[in-house]
Amino acid sequence: MARHYIGTTDQFPVGEATLVQVGGRKLGIYRFDDDQFHALLNYCPHQGAELCRGPVTSWLRSPKPGEFQYEKEGEIVRCPWHGWEFDIRSGCMVVDHKVRTLTYDVTVERFDVSVDEGKVYVKI
Amino acid sequence: MTNLGVIDCDIHHNIPDIKAIFPYLPRRYKEQIETWGPLHGGFGHNGGRHGRRFDAFPDGEQAGSNLDFMIKQHFEEYNVKYGILTGEFSSAAMVGDPYYAAALCSAYNDYTIEHWLEKDQRLRGSIVIPYHDIAASVKEIERVGSHPQMVQAYVLGGAAHPYGQRNYHPIYEACLKHGLHFAIHVGAEGASRNATTTGAGYPSYYIEGRAARPQVFMAHMASFVFEGVFELYPELKVIFIEAGVFWIAPYFWRLDQDWKALRPQTPWVEKKPSEYLQTNMYYGSQPLEEVPNKALFDQMLEASFAKDRMLFCSDYPHWDFDSPKLTFPKMEKSLLDNVLYNNAAKLYGLPLQNGTEE
Numbered sequence: 001m002a003r004h005y006i007g008t009t010d011q012f013p014v015g016e017a018t019l020v021q022v023g024g025r026k027l028g029i030y031r032f033d034d035d036q037f038h039a040l041l042n043y044c045p046h047q048g049a050e051l052c053r054g055p056v057t058s059w060l061r062s063p064k065p066g067e068f069q070y071e072k073e074g075e076i077v078r079c080p081w082h083g084w085e086f087d088i089r090s091g092c093m094v095v096d097h098k099v100r101t102l103t104y105d106v107t108v109e110r111f112d113v114s115v116d117e118g119k120v121y122v123k124i
Numbered sequence: 125m126t127n128l129g130v131i132d133c134d135i136h137h138n139i140p141d142i143k144a145i146f147p148y149l150p151r152r153y154k155e156q157i158e159t160w161g162p163l164h165g166g167f168g169h170n171g172g173r174h175g176r177r178f179d180a181f182p183d184g185e186q187a188g189s190n191l192d193f194m195i196k197q198h199f200e201e202y203n204v205k206y207g208i209l210t211g212e213f214s215s216a217a218m219v220g221d222p223y224y225a226a227a228l229c230s231a232y233n234d235y236t237i238e239h240w241l242e243k244d245q246r247l248r249g250s251i252v253i254p255y256h257d258i259a260a261s262v263k264e265i266e267r268v269g270s271h272p273q274m275v276q277a278y279v280l281g282g283a284a285h286p287y288g289q290r291n292y293h294p295i296y297e298a299c300l301k302h303g304l305h306f307a308i309h310v311g312a313e314g315a316s317r318n319a320t321t322t323g324a325g326y327p328s329y330y331i332e333g334r335a336a337r338p339q340v341f342m343a344h345m346a347s348f349v350f351e352g353v354f355e356l357y358p359e360l361k362v363i364f365i366e367a368g369v370f371w372i373a374p375y376f377w378r379l380d381q382d383w384k385a386l387r388p389q390t391p392w393v394e395k396k397p398s399e400y401l402q403t404n405m406y407y408g409s410q411p412l413e414e415v416p417n418k419a420l421f422d423q424m425l426e427a428s429f430a431k432d433r434m435l436f437c438s439d440y441p442h443w444d445f446d447s448p449k450l451t452f453p454k455m456e457k458s459l460l461d462n463v464l465y466n467n468a469a470k471l472y473g474l475p476l477q478n479g480t481e482e
């Protein structure tokens with residue numbers, strides 16, 4: 001596992017992925033409100049869309065029909081194609097963490113990101 | 125992936141803006157659109173972003189409206205050799221004013237010819253017809269049906285009457301006269317003057333209507349068979365696009381079984397319903413059902429005659445796009461080649477590749 005420098009903190013806006021290429025892999029780097037960073041492989045395990053081009057959103061729930069509650073604000077990425085929702089922290093598909101039908105497994109590969117004096121590194 | 129490449133039978137090209145069709149529209153309707161907007165509808169909630177993939181909007185333009193962008197994002201990415209354009213405009217047929225509906229369809233067809241078909245020889249077109257008006261539909265097929273890249277007349281699943289019924293037959297005669305097929309794409313079920321979205325009425329949510337599309341296609345399929353359309357027009361090919369696939373097998377089992385008992389009511393239907401499926405009907409692959417395991421998938425594929433009847437459809441740039449690389453579980457090469465390329469090549473008269481049986 002190597003540490004790759006990918007930029008300074010101010011290059012990563014909150015609320016959208018910043019796409020980077022590291023060691024031959026395309027990643028989306030997410031910066032949360034609390035300045036935590038997360039990195040996901042930019043590849044949806046369903047049918048291969050560039051997952052990190054999907055909107056960053058929240059986990060919408062409901063106690064009963066017609067009522068809406070928002071959780072995990074800014075922590076969910078919704079695939080730009082079929083809309084499967086992934087938890088950016090864990091890389092897991094929210095409704096179904098486990099291996100699903102046929103050939104795919106619905107976890108997106110995620111990588112560690114660290115920040116050192118305003119410099120952001122990804123470990124791959 | 126197969127080295128034959130892909131023929132994609134459902135690509136939704138679009139106009140950048142309603143004004144793009146103004147050069148082909150009579151003044152009356154241009155002025156009406158400038159004052160009121162296009163006023164044609166037929167669609168409610170959808171998925172993705174305005175029904176489209178989030179990544180398919182070229183620099184703020186309308187998804188599907190930029191040929192170069194489409195070639196790069198779709199044709200090059202997936203080795204698409206030919207594409208059948210289905211467009212975004214068939215909801216024009218839902219407009220009440222029959223003259224306006226016909227004018228919109230004509231304008232869109234002219235736009236498609238000039239800005240798409242004639243710019244890229246890999247493209248084939250679908251003639252959008254104002255199908256609530258049979259005479260106007262025939263007129264439109266007569267008008268553009270001889271264009272060498274037009275391959276089919278095109279309607280939506282949402283209809284006032286099932287498509288096998290007698291009043292529609294002049295459309296099929298016009299199609300055959302010009303060597304065209306007849307394609308039905310889901311959409312506009314329950315819209316405008318069309319019959320309800322489901323047999324039980326209008327559901328509240330998109331997911332319900334979406335899952336009920338097979339009901340509508342079932343009605344059309346049986347209507348073609350039992351009204352004797354394929355007896356009257358044995359050369360007619362009907363293509364069913366975007367209602368999924370694996371419901372077709374058990375549905376035809378039912379029709380075959382009941383035909384044995386009820387045959388005397390429609391004695392002109394000389395063959396089992398599933399035989400007409402195998403000679404006169406085709407269906408798009410998308411959205412392909414996610415079958416729980418590979419063994420079931422193989423069985424369903426076989427039971428629905430996919431080897432000869434299934435046409436690959438991506439639905440690009442819509443949100444429920446199916447990737448030719450990753451939609452199908454592993455399939456035998458000859459089967460995959462047929463679905464991705466050969467079936468469509470034979471149907472639409474596109475070049476067959478080496479080694480394909482005629």
Ligand code: FES
Nearest residue numbers: 044046047079082
């Ligand atoms: S490709 Fe991501 S949800 Fe289908």
